[in-house]
Amino acid sequence: MMTPLHKQLLNDYQRNFPLSPTPYQDIATELGVSEIEVINALTELNETDVITRIGPVIPPNRIGVSTLAAMAVPEAQLHDIAQIVSAYPEVNHNYEREHRFNLWFVIIASGAGHLQQVIARIEQQTGYSVMSLPLVDDYFIDLSFRMDLHDC
Amino acid sequence: MIVDVKDRQLLEAFQQGLAISPRPYADLGNRLGLSENEVIERLDRLKQAGLIKRLGVIVRHRKLGYRANAMVVWDIPDEQAREFGRRISSFEFVTLCYRRPRHGAGWPYNLYCMIHGKNRETVLEQLSVLEQACKLSGFKREILFSRRCFKQRGAIYQNAAPLIQPALANG
Known part of the structure; x- marks a missing residue:
């Protein structure tokens, strides 16, 4: 069950999390509650997997090289191929989407050579080709947005 | 801006998630041999330079x-x-x-x-x-x-990354 404090933490602290020695105390002061309440609420959100973590979002291609990759695989094999792809530590955000290209994932590697290597190994291991769509221009990468949590 | 080895280690550790405890930046520093102050200063600098696009709770x-x-x-x-x-x-x-x-x-x-x-x-x-x-x-x-989600993880870049790129205005 979500309390008003949970909801405030979720919507108001996706960005500009305090960079101070006592960030949870700072948040508590801003919200008029105690530090332990903030810590408990965030721990609950973390343990129930509502948040994945508190941390930074790093823009693509600033440190390392990344690409968006897609594969078109038969429905019957999708689950197995998705498991193969997900097993790569370089892969994140692996999703099934409704399209002929039905498997979409992001690869992050240390450099262009490493990225090519990962793509080649996935192709070899699965027997299907990987369409690589590296970023050309970024108009907006934020990933924080205001959620309507009234019915949570 | 020059991103040194310490900055990279710091970003890597920070991407694993900040501790939910009273002095989380001190905890982060302890793992890397940095003082709390140094951790905060470095993160602040990385944020100013745009290498941290956003800092906060990451929601599912x-x-x-x-x-x-x-x-x-x-x-x-x-x-x-x-x-x-x-x-x-x-x-x-x-x-x-x-x-x-x-x-x-x-x-x-x-x-x-x-x-x-x-x-x-x-x-x-x-x-x-x-x-x-x-x-x-x-x-x-x-x-x-989207239909099934097979894997969702933040953009944690690889430990092997030897590449240090200077921060340009628009990446």
Whole structure:
């Protein structure tokens, strides 16, 4: 069950999390509650997997090289191929989407050579080709947005 | 800005998640041999330089009832992509917008945006508002709703990364 404090933490602290020695105390002061309440609420959100973590979002291609990759695989094999792809530590955000290209994932590697290597190994291991769509221009990468949590 | 080895180690450790305890930056520093002060100063500098785009709680939208997620792709003349991209980005329900290369006849799309909503109907309504306002209706377009999520993890870059790139204004 979500309390008003949970909801405030979720919507108001996706960005500009305090960079101070006592960030949870700072948040508590801003919200008029105690530090332990903030810590408990965030721990609950973390343990129930509502948040994945508190941390930074790093823009693509600033440190390392990344690409968006897609594969078109038969429905019957999708689950197995998705498991193969997900097993790569370089892969994140692996999703099934409704399209002929039905498997979409992001690869992050240390450099262009490493990225090519990962793509080649996935192709070899699965027997299907990987369409690589590296970023050309970024108009907006934020990933924080205001959620309507009234019915949570 | 020069990103040194310590900065990179710090970002790597920080991406694993900040401790939910009273002095989390001190805890982070202890693991790396940095003082609390140094951790905060370095992170502040990385944030100013744009190497940290955002700092805060990272939410699983699906857990909060935002189950519909559409990747919408258009085939727009390259020279107009930036202008359309800017317009699309101004909508609050749009969480990502970028240009990527086309890929042969089977994938002629170059402009992408991501829309999150509680259900498919909401997302489609938002898309229709967006397309009307941005005058996007004449272009070839597809909507790719997500089905299963096989893996969701933050953009944790690899430990092996030897590459240190100077921060340029626009990446």
